[in-house]
Amino acid sequence: MLSILHPSVMRKVHELSIGLLPITIKGDSIPKLIVKTSKEAILTAKVRQGFLIYLIPYEIPGVRSLAFLAAFFDDERHPYTSGGALIKELRAKEFSLLFQAPIVDVHFFDELGREMLAYRTTFHSTKRHKDMLRGAIVPSIEGLNQSLILDRITEWFRFSSQADDASAIKVTFTESLMPDDIIYFDMRPDAHDYHGSPGFSSAPLERxxxxxxxxxxxxxxxxxxxxxxxxxxxxxxxxxxxxxxxxxxxxxxxxxxxxxxxxxxxxxxxxxxxxxxxxxxxxxxxxxxxxxxxxxxxxxxxxxxxxxxxxxxxxxxxxxxxxxxxxxxxxxxxxxxxxxxxxxxxxxxxxxxxxxxxxxxxxxxxxxxxxxxxxxxxxxxxxxxxxxxxxxxxxxxxxxxxxxx
Missing domain, CATH: 3.40.91 (Restriction Endonuclease)
Known part of the structure; x- marks a missing residue:
């Protein structure tokens, strides 16, 4: 478990609201990807044993670049999604290298920052993906209209097709890195000092x-x-x-x-x-x-x-x-x-x-x-x-x- 073996990572996990975050561990040659998302998306990833990552070209006034979207298919028409854009200050270089890596360790955290699943995975990226990533002009965050970029990503995905699914980066789980039926028990006094508190809480993935x-x-x-x-x-x-x-x-x-x-x-x-x-x-x-x-x-x-x-x-x-x-x-x-x-x-x-x-x-x-x-x-x-x-x-x-x- 990343959260136990490398507890310093947890600060970055809690800073991340929702989405993807590449992490490099010193002395470990396998790149790590944090996916912070809902319990429903995490369970979908577990059951489907993988997910897709789309690379999405976009254009807004003054900027033409590349975004990404991870999709977890509980349903073919309405998957759970999470994504963002390649931005210099938001680890664009790390994202680009990770998307091209053949093997990646993916660690899933829920909204409260609890690590629920972790898998060693194979990233099936193609020459087309590598060319897109290497040729992308990455903008700076300064003055960047991130809300408009999210609109472009949403619009692209709304009109995407099975051909887009077929040309996405396919992430396949190959090895579990932690128990997949873990239950968290939280007995911290400061987390349970509200009225009516039983003094503890627990959190399984499947409910x-x-x-x-x-x-x-x-x-x-x-x-x-x-x-x-x-x-x-x-x-x-x-x-x-x-x-x-x-x-x-x-x-x-x-x-x-x-x-x-x-x-x-x-x-x-x-x-x-x-x-x-x-x-x-x-x-x-x-x-x-x-x-x-x-x-x-x-x-x-x-x-x-x-x-x-x-x-x-x-x-x-x-x-x-x-x-x-x-x-x-x-x-x-x-x-x-x-x-x-x-x-x-x-x-x-x-x-x-x-x-x-x-x-x-x-x-x-x-x-x-x-x-x-x-x-x-x-x-x-x-x-x-x-x-x-x-x-x-x-x-x-x-x-x-x-x-x-």
Whole structure:
């Protein structure tokens, strides 16, 4: 395991938001590739025993260069993807050499920086790939519109064909470098000092009962943006001891109701058709909205707002606090936002509480770069206001500070 044998690498892993990162280990001739992505993409790589890397020429004003995209095919039409561009300051030279290497050790990390899988792999690159990489003019990051490059990558992939699949770099797993059924147990006190904490958490890759794992992982993400004392896991109603919501955040200015909906992370799940996955997301969204509506009703009926944590009553004065809600789902599909948005706007009209959907990975991106209640609310409100005006929520890209958009 890279994270155990070379713990200094972990700083780079945590700095990486989502994506690919080449790493060189002194004294080791085999290049290393870190892939930081969702548990679903990692399981897909495990089951398929490989993935594809596309080299994508792009052009934006003043720049003509090369990008890359890794694709993990749970479904032929809708794979999990992660990529970027060759940029001088972002290890362009290392990426170029790695993509041409015949043997690469690939290490998979989830959004929280836990190494879940590692394989020695064969990179099947061709003369065409080598010519593209050697001939690429690599831009500097200074003044570079990275958001526009991502648009070009997305557009290229949307119209890609089976011929593009056939001409991609094929990555084939040849040898496992760590146990593929590892379970992480985290007992760090500072990671579990939120309200309602059991004092530990665990994280397997494959999950038949996803809920309890995801809720604690959502808390871990929220702890980047909010203080632990502001976060409550599974608060209960006083009257019937049922959950108010999965996670509650109470700050000096806000109350955030968070309902989580995850699916099993199993081979049988990823092998479902795209239609079944889309329908499962819509069903989860409908069920989650019903739970959010119930939580809003309880909050408004209970004055002052009181709930139970660890058998103790907690009273919250809602005076002057804004109330909003998040629905966190396993995955969301861009083409279905016209169906996701209307029921959430109906909830807002009925209750006065704004709610938006986020995938778990989007929540990771939000909390990775947004610190504090005000900035988090600003991002939330940008999405909700756009949906209120146009009838369809956008998917907000959250970039590192200083990124040119």
């Amino acid at each position: 038949s009962e996803p809920g309890p794992f995801q809720e604690k992982e959502i808390v871990a993400l929220l702890q980047r943006t909010f203080k632990s004392k502001e976060i409550y896991l599974a608060p209960l109603r006083v009257n019937d001891k049922e959950e108010v919501v999965d996670v509650l955040v109470v700050t000096a200015r806000s109350v955030i109701l968070i309902q989580a909906k995850d699916n099993q992370n199993l081979e049988s799940t990823l092998n479902k058709t795209i239609e079944k996955k889309r329908n499962a997301t819509k069903k989860s969204l409908k069920g989650g909205l019903g739970q959010v509506k119930g939580a809003i009703g309880y909050l408004k009926r209970t004055v002052p707002f009181v709930f139970l944590i660890d058998g103790k009553e907690i009273e919250v004065d809602l005076t002057g606090k804004r109330i909003y809600a998040l629905l966190i789902l396993r995955e969301l599909f861009d083409d279905d936002y016209d169906e996701y948005t209307p029921p959430m706007l109906e909830l807002y009209k009925a209750t006065g509480v704004a709610c938006i959907p986020l995938s778990y990975t989007e929540l990771h991106q939000y909390t990775r770069f947004i610190e504090g209640d005000e900035h988090f609310y600003d991002a939330f409100n940008k999405v909700f206001s756009h949906g209120l005006e146009t009838g369809m929520f956008p998917r907000l890209r959250v970039h590192p500070p200083g990124t040119k958009l």
